Amino acid sequence: MKEVATKKMNGAESLVRTLVAGGVEVCFANPGTSEMHFVAALDKVDGMRCVLCLHETVTTGAADGYYRMTGRPASTLLHLGPGLANALANLHNLKRARSGVVNIVGEHATYHLRHDALLTSDIQAIAHTMSHWVRTSSPETNVAVDGAEAISAASEPPGHVATLILPANVAWSEAEGPAETKPAPMPAQVSDASIESAARVLKGEGNTLIMLGTRALREEALLQAGKIAAKTGARISAEGTNGRLQRGTGRVAIERMPYPVSTALAATQGVTHIILVGARAPVAFFAYPGKPSLLYPPEAEIITLAAPGEDVQDALERLADRVGATISIPVLNSRHRPDIPSSALNPSSIGAVLCNHLPEHAIVTDESVTTGRNFFKDTHGAAPHDWLSLTGGAIGEGLPLAVGAAIACPDRKVVALQADGSGMYSLQAIWTIAREQLDVTMCIWDRRCDWRRPTARGWGRDRVS
């Protein structure tokens, strides 16, 4: 039996109770001594699932996968500055996915800091690089209120990184009890002027591309975008990498911005207007000598219908209404069952297998890198599924994403498409998958090829196992 809340509790318990009451139900943890009171509180309080991760990069990647699938922040638990530093690459990917997280970082007791013990570092400085909101609790303030405000900050649409630094003596000292969290703000409606600007462009002469990102890639929003495209002749595209794209049979057919600069430029050639819906105008991953940074004609007019944190669904519905597209018929993917070649496994035979056999409503975490260049194209006609990609370009998130997605959606199959080199960055995720008995099917691509050294037949596309 777990204890019922009593009036007297320490700061850690008041914080955990605040988190649970505020809808934060999972903590992806890699703690140490300075966090032991928080860990004890996790054990004591009902309603919080503590998921142990053997490296900090797994905690933030898993929190990202969890947010992408639930729209609710999880918390992390990290061990001082070095723990946070280890977590940063996937915190970067999480931020780029526009996900939210309550990122809790332990700290030395406040009176211990001046002795500059080994694990001392400037946690605030490290945290600010990847956070929208940072606060260090103190013995003079109420840690539960800090926790409630961290949840509110993390829930700011479309999702923010809120880092709460928790000194050990704040965690172990007596506290006032849990605090209440304000309800999460709703995404703001876009103005009528934004609808009018987009409608003007769609009714005009130009060649218009509607660029969709974040929540505009959910089934219902995509349906509206597809209707607008069908009615007006505009094209739709997803951003190059996307937190969560709902696709497959019966859903609106959509391509992503291609990765190679020349292919992307060919895809946007002649575009005169780009309407942004929860997305940014496309830029190249890297600069290359003599190649442009912008992946569209520089003279194209950019119109923002809705920013990522605004109500994209409502904006698309109003725009569809405004351009007379409410009963238009969008182009939907139809079921495709390609023949599976009997040849050795290669990227195109893998694509055919995926298209045939992805389970209905599977969640795909895609960090296939070179092997998977065409997997997205190959699987338009698969059973309906969600596609989660590497949003920040920092490899090592595929398996952690799968952990978070599987915990968020225990009734769905998670399929991790994983290049082996990237998988090695966060291999520890497999330990969590086993310990938590998560339903994750891992496909690991071993190209047996040096990433930087193309073979005679191309970039190591010869053998995959």
Ligand SMILES: Cc1ncc(C[n+]2csc(CCOP(=O)(O)OP(=O)(O)O)c2C)c(N)n1
């Ligand atoms: C954090 C981070 N470090 C380094 C890179 C650069 N990088 C991109 S792909 C790659 C190698 C990926 O190897 P693997 O996952 O086996 O993919 P494949 O060789 O099959 O394409 C590296 C090191 C990166 N994108 N992110």
